[in-house]
Amino acid sequence: MKPLPVFLAVAFVLSWVVALPLWLAGGLASPLARPLALLMMFTPAIGVLAAWLVSRTPPRQWARETGLTLGERKGRTGLLVLAAWLGVPLLVLAAVAISAGLGLITLDLDEMSLFREQLRATGVPVPENLAPVAVTQVVVAALAGPLLNVLPSLGEEWGWRGYLAPLLAERRGVLSGLALSGVVWGLWHAPLTLLGYNYPMLGSWAAVYFVGFCVLAGVLLGWLRLRSGSVWPAVVAHGSLNAVGPAVFLLGDVASPPDLVLAGPSGLVGWVLLAACAAVLLKKLPVRSTPAV
Template sequence: MLRRFPDLWLFLLVAFGLSWLFALPIWLTDASSSTPVFLAMGVAIMFTPTLGVLAVRLRGRRLGDVATGREWAVRTGLSAGGSRGRTLALVALAWFGIPVLVVVATALSAALGLLSVDLREFSLFRESLAAAAGGPPPVEAGVLMAVQVASMVLIAPVINSVAAFGEEWGWRGWLLPRLMPLGTWRALLVSGVIWGLWHFPLTLRGYNYPELGAWAAPMFIVFCVTFGALLGWLRLYSGSVWPAVVGHGSLNASAGLMLLVGDAADPPVFAVAGITGLVGSALLAVVSALLFKYRPVERSIPAAVA
């Protein structure tokens, strides 16, 4: 399929090529995921899919594409979609529903014996605060916990959605509709695998699953496929990329819940427990399947081509 559509090659070349280019400082300095250079480059990498979309748009204009900016915006999901009310409702659902799934995945992990929680002392959170402050925190861990949770739900999703847009306009805004001729589930699978492969500059360094080292890279593909399916439903059902943007931002804001409720004596294994572990991927797969079954999407969503 790629051979017949050079715009796909261009998009992937820009998105993947720039992600590896931006990751060079991480590899050259052997930076860990907690260092400022890793965090800064991680945010920069998130905008490479958007640069891929812009490259396709530029190529199309040079080849005589007469689509107006408004038409291009509609094709790539920047508009409110077919129904502004539906899109706004899905934005709210993504904003507050994703943290609920994070809580459910965390609770399931604990119920299955895959996660030890400490809801009395918040020992893992207290330990991380002490390490950051170089001593006991000046404020009670419980108070800081409440502030952190409130921020996760109310403030951080907005902040995280800025960088999430850099990814979502590429993956769900442009790429997913471009792949829909394959069929809905094939398009979701292929786009999810591509999304996971694109993370390799970071996940090969053990990002998200430090206990796995380089094996974090293939592990994260599983999560990208399942979470990508949920984001894909938000995009396709609304006709807009904004619910997926907010859902992605909300996930990035709340995924660290295990670090707040975990037990320092038995730290969580991220590859298994929580929303980004196997438990979370299974939960996301079930939720996505139910959404596509009971709220089916249109396969004829227009795609932006060069």
């Protein structure tokens, strides 16, 4: 057996196995939705381990080839980790600000009514003044999010950027390979996105729409991987995005909730920002199809 088909088969089959309880009862409204979505993030890493078993590659060599080391230039990798740590929150805030400027998000900075409604729905006591809570939550997400999310983010990134992206970049060229790995990454989310995950207003069409976001985000994450020769900058970026991305809900108006198809980091506004960042980075700081390991 060849490693790549084994990796894909294990990652995709296990993702459906993990998400199956949501399809049998409750969908995304199930109390199991969050823990199962978290568990599903580890299935690509299991796929990498399965690919390693059939490849018979020495463990240290496999770790280097899949980006678990810091690459040949550890200083560069450290700078890219820092850039991802600080840059993703700025990108998210820029997406929110632009969305608000275009009228795609109605901000409610006084009452934070959308955030207030979310807290009430979970049964959490809601303080009269939510501003300090929201600010604290955003700051903690920006500073600690990558650390808090490091294991599940590694579970995904070791598969998609550690193993798959450089392999496809070597075979098909940098841009085509990274874009194709993003398509695969997006399709892997289907057990959740077919239920409306991320874009509830689209229903099952969310599975198609989310692929577009994954392609653009995948190119940017893939650039971090190839530029550093390490998966860790992409792990930090992914963890930060998952932590800070929901910030759009802290600032919105419950009377006019944001259309996530258009607004925020995963909407069309975010797509444009991701595409612009990826274009600049690939132009100004080009990468090799094979990462330095």
